[in-house]
Amino acid sequence: MARMDETGSGKTPSADWASEIPQQWLEEFEAAARRSLRTRFHYAFIHTYKPVLDDAPFRAFDTMADYRRWCEENLPDWLGYGRV
Amino acid sequence: MGAFEYRQAEEIRDRFGRHGVRYLFIGKSGAILLGFPDTTQDADLFVERSAENCRAVVAALRELGFALNSEQTAEIERGKDFIQLKNGPFDLDLVYAPDGIERFEEAWQRHLEVEGFPVCHLDDIIASKAAANRARDREVLPRLRSFREYWLRHRGQ
Numbered sequence: 001m002a003r004m005d006e007t008g009s010g011k012t013p014s015a016d017w018a019s020e021i022p023q024q025w026l027e028e029f030e031a032a033a034r035r036s037l038r039t040r041f042h043y044a045f046i047h048t049y050k051p052v053l054d055d056a057p058f059r060a061f062d063t064m065a066d067y068r069r070w071c072e073e074n075l076p077d078w079l080g081y082g083r084v
Numbered sequence: 085m086g087a088f089e090y091r092q093a094e095e096i097r098d099r100f101g102r103h104g105v106r107y108l109f110i111g112k113s114g115a116i117l118l119g120f121p122d123t124t125q126d127a128d129l130f131v132e133r134s135a136e137n138c139r140a141v142v143a144a145l146r147e148l149g150f151a152l153n154s155e156q157t158a159e160i161e162r163g164k165d166f167i168q169l170k171n172g173p174f175d176l177d178l179v180y181a182p183d184g185i186e187r188f189e190e191a192w193q194r195h196l197e198v199e200g201f202p203v204c205h206l207d208d209i210i211a212s213k214a215a216a217n218r219a220r221d222r223e224v225l226p227r228l229r230s231f232r233e234y235w236l237r238h239r240g241q
Binding site for chain 1: 085087116119122152156159169179198199216217218231234
């Protein structure tokens with residue numbers, strides 16, 4: 001994947017598209033692009049216990065609709081698995 | 085169960101590759117492979133639903149250390165739309181029919197490789213999250229779409 005430094009300047013781009021991205025997000029994208037994939041993984045993957053969802057070793061659903069319905073009927077709302 | 089690690093992603097890549105499994109990283113784990121800075125809990129794999137491929141998935145999962153009984157094996161081999169695995173060395177979701185993507189082959193035509201990891205195009209990852217339309221997807225989509233703008237320009241497209 002191309003990295004920020006490979007654009008040539010190594011500086012924050014001044015193109016219009018960049019101004020449309022919130023500055024904080026742009027800085028995060030650029031910082032991520034400077035990291036190796038291994039490092040990005042280290043920061044990206046976390047593990048926290050999710051009630052109900054983590055309580056079975058295996059689940060299979062015939063359809064995605066079945067899975068979505070199961071999430072809505074069984075998981076706490078705050079987990080965010082319910083459809084909007 | 086600890087957090088998913090890079091070496092475990094490598095193990096997926098290597099074992100699935102050895103068995104010729106056709107799959108793509110999708111969801112936030114796919115976006116992270118493409119450079120998106122965010123957090124997630126597990127890996128989501130979009131798997132081609134064919135009898136041969138499903139059998140290869142089972143063989144690869146067993147080698148990775150997933151404890152699959154005969155019933156679970158049958159469900160993977162049937163290619164159920166969504167399978168959640170928490171009976172191995174790490175958590176893994178197998179998705180045979182992600183929302184927002186019509187066919188695996190179409191996603192495969194657009195996919196990218198990052199350090200040997202096959203990954204859905206960011207447009208497919210966004211389409212899938214938009215179609216799923218869960219609260220957690222709605223929350224991440226604005227930032228993911230901004231990242232798409234950044235990413236496309238830095239890939240020279």
